[in-house]
Amino acid sequence: MKAFKALGKPAITAVLLGLLLMYYCPNSAFAASGGRVGGKVFSSRSSSSSSSKSYLSSPSSSSRLLSSSYSSRWLSSSSCSSQCLSDSVCKPSPLGFSGGGDGGVGVDDGSSRSFFMFLMVLAAFALVYRFLSNKFHGSVVTATEKTSVVLKLQVGLSGRARQLQRELNRIADIADTSSPKGLSYVLTETTVALLQHPDDCISGYSAVDLKRSMEDCEERFDQLSVEERGKFDEETLVNVNNIKRQRTSSQGDSGFSNEYIVITILVAAKGVHKLPVIRGSENLKEALQKLGSIPSSRILAVEVLWTPQNENDCLSEQELLEDYPLLRPLSVHDGDMGRC
Template identity: 45%
Template sequence: MHKRLFAWIKPLLKPLLVSFLVITLVLGQADSALAARSGGRIGGGSFRVPTRTAPAPRTYAPPGGGGYYPGGGGFGFPFIVPIFGFGGGGLFTLLLFMALASFIVRSFRAASSSDEYGYTTTSPKVSVAKLQVGLLAQARELQTDLNRIAQRADTSSSEGLAQVLQETTLSLLRHPEYWIYGGSESQQARLESAEAQFNRLTLAERSKFSEETLSNVNNLLQEAEKRKALAASGELAMPENPSEYIVVTLLVATQGKLELPDVKDSQDLRKAISQLGAVSSDRLLAMEVLWTPQAEGDTLSAEDVLVGYPELRLV
């Protein structure tokens, strides 16, 4: 009896399994759509740093005198020759030869890294840093600050980007009681590869948004039509559940060395935020501030944070 029943059910198992998988995928996509998040973005910059610097002006000595001669450094031979010709020597002569040798070595090094016009062609080192802060949803003032910064900021200049960075970090430092998660990473690279790394990080963060509802990049302001979540009564729903969060991401590319601390607690997070806020405009190449949710009524659950930002740590 059991064998007959199994023989009758067996042909139906495969279609049932396929149907189950299809239904699971459909429901999974529906859940993803329901969990879609709005995002805000502020930033800009350029990696076109001058890689050539003009040579130092050359100084010429008066005719017949000692001192400096064409080439820009070291004592000329007319000053050294009399020493040998009239009994000079000893420690002073040795020091003069050491200075001359050092000058010659520096000249060869400069020549090896210069083009035919005398400009240096070495590629500068660039630091690319990422800092993320997860805050409780009660930090609504932070969202208001970021919206205001995005709407008013001048993101077409390094000075304006530095001001955005300072205002954003200052706003974060004003809400330490809402800090829950933190994470950082930083690395150094040559100019050519640093731009690719910065763009990769930016795209990775932007891909977590279903829509950028507010954006000010390179002074191009774009704002989507406001979306409001309505409760059953028709009133605006403003979620204040402690299990809902806001995630802010800071991406910075700067000349020279910038090494953020590994975020393990709130003190590390404070130090990292302060370091980014202190980057000067003359070193800043590019900067992005991204945050989610941005639109009113959107929420970010604990599950969303775990799935979208698995590298964050509790602070």
């Protein structure tokens, strides 16, 4: 009886209610479920780039033409000289070589010297052109082509954006994530879906990491992917490199409405790309537009990760602050086109 009377006290009742909430709401004991869609094409891009390099480093057609022309003229002059050695008279050559009267070889010094200088000038021009061309491709074009970048955009949304969860599920279900065009589709559709839900966006974060080699770029991309995946308790929907996996969340329906949704977009691309610092809705809109407009020919890898993936899961404010500390609230200004 004393125990039952004690339960009636307000303090004890509050403690019991808190324990019940912690038991029933998965956001207090579990991380929310996660979805993941994307893939990588680093190897195919590297092979195409090496074939391009071999093409650029091969001798130019003009230098090959000059070399063959010079060789043919040298051979014709040599044959004429050998013929002159056997004949007493050699017909004048249009290149300035003429046969001598005593069985020797006579040369028109002025014409031959002029022609020789002409060949030397052409050869020098070809060498200089090739050197400058290779240097240009190596220092300007190659500097841009070899440079790659890893982009990260993270968006926090209110839990009422259930339609956005369904849209991401649909993208993951139908996307071909084994090709650059398929990855471009994932990126474009995700950015468009976010742009269509401006009222639900509440926070954001962007980062740009420039790399000078494909290996460093891929390593950084994988590192960020692993970090984001580590925030999920379980991946309930996956489509990566066309390997698909789906399972029902083990948490079931909590009976509580979701508080927040977080979407992370990771992109590795060739060349130099920039994202604005996310301070307000206009910055977020600009960043989404920039990501969505990256050509498929530049894309090396794309991954979109979101939590919770299951509409019945809930991501609490405490989890949002602990797992995504870099998210910053979006400032709202009058006249903003995106009303985040």
